[in-house]
Amino acid sequence: MRTGLIGYGYWGKILKPKLEKISNLKFVCTSKDNYENKLYLIDWVFIATPNSTHFDIVKKCILSRVNVFCEKPLTLTYKESLELYELADEYNVKLYVNDVFNYRDEKILLDKKINKNKEINVTWSSNSNDIIYDLLYHDLYLLYNVLKKITLLNWPRINNVIFNYSKGNKKHFINDINFTHTNQTNDALLKMINHVLYERVNYKYNKEITLFCNKIIDDINNNTNI
Numbered sequence: 001m002r003t004g005l006i007g008y009g010y011w012g013k014i015l016k017p018k019l020e021k022i023s024n025l026k027f028v029c030t031s032k033d034n035y036e037n038k039l040y041l042i043d044w045v046f047i048a049t050p051n052s053t054h055f056d057i058v059k060k061c062i063l064s065r066v067n068v069f070c071e072k073p074l075t076l077t078y079k080e081s082l083e084l085y086e087l088a089d090e091y092n093v094k095l096y097v098n099d100v101f102n103y104r105d106e107k108i109l110l111d112k113k114i115n116k117n118k119e120i121n122v123t124w125s126s127n128s129n130d131i132i133y134d135l136l137y138h139d140l141y142l143l144y145n146v147l148k149k150i151t152l153l154n155w156p157r158i159n160n161v162i163f164n165y166s167k168g169n170k171k172h173f174i175n176d177i178n179f180t181h182t183n184q185t186n187d188a189l190l191k192m193i194n195h196v197l198y199e200r201v202n203y204k205y206n207k208e209i210t211l212f213c214n215k216i217i218d219d220i221n222n223n224t225n226i
Contacts, residue, residue: 001197002026006035006057007048011071015048018190023197039064044094044197047071051133055080058095062087067094069196072137078214085207094203096196097210101138101179103188103195110177116146120161121175125168132217135165140216141209142174148212155220 003023005012008030019025026042029035031049035057039045044067047057055075061068062084074081074097088095101107114120120143128134139161140147147159156163172179195201 001044002042003197004035004038004042004045005029005048006045007031007050007071009048009050012048014189015046015193018193019046021190022194036060036064039066043067044069051076055084058084059087062091062093062095065091065093067096069096069193070098072098072210073133073214073217074210075214078211078218081211081214085211096201096203096206098192099141099206099209100188100192101142103186103192104179105186105188106177106179107142110142110174111145113175113177114143114146116160118160120146122161122163122173124164124172125166126170126172127167131165132220136163137213137217139163139174140213142179144209144212147216150216153216153219153223155223158216 001023003019003025005015005019005025005028008016008028012028016025016028023044027035027038029038035045039061045061047054047061047068047070049057049071051073054070054073058068058070058074068088074084074095085095122139122143124131124135124139126135143161146161150159152159156165170180172181192201
């Protein structure tokens with residue numbers, strides 16, 4: 001599979017060796033490079049640029065009829081993300097948004113142990129300055145089956161889930177399930193990329209959770225100062 005990478009900052013540098021391992025990486029473009037004249041070379045483009053740039057870049061890639069993998073969030077609003085999905089359908093290209101935590105071994109345990117009718121506590125400490133897109137986004141899709149029917153949104157509580165985010169040494173738990181990334185953690189990123197490139201994913205479900213995350217974040221941003 002022929003791939004290209006747009007964005008070579010922190011996350012782009014993590015993606016590059018994964019793509020080299022399981023695909024034919026044709027190019028890596030930084031913000032100074034022209035990627036549009038290279039899109040004809042590839043089957044899939046991976047976008048790892050700042051969040052605010054995703055909409056324009058993804059749109060241009062779709063219009064060039066190239067399959068797109070985009071780092072989360074797809075865009076900063078539900079409306080813009082929906083527009084891109086509709087455009088992808090129109091141009092018959094695949095569009096997938098990073099949901100890497102769904103490929104963690106701990107996700108299987110979470111699905112087995114989580115009780116939709118009892119209080120769920122998310123605890124995550126990190127040095128991130130953007131808890132919404134760096135942290136909360138992951139927890140929203142991890143707990144999609146619990147949260148998809150919203151009955152209460154009173155941040156930091158959604159339904160029966162209480163979200164606790166703080167600054168500090170990296171730690172990530174959902175109840176007693178430890179999602180903290182360590183050297184012993186399975187390579188969920190490589191697994192996700194492999195599944196996406198070779199069509200072993202549920203694109204419809206990925207669209208569903210992507211739009212769900214956008215919608216909830218829109219609601220939080222519109223009603224709460226975090």
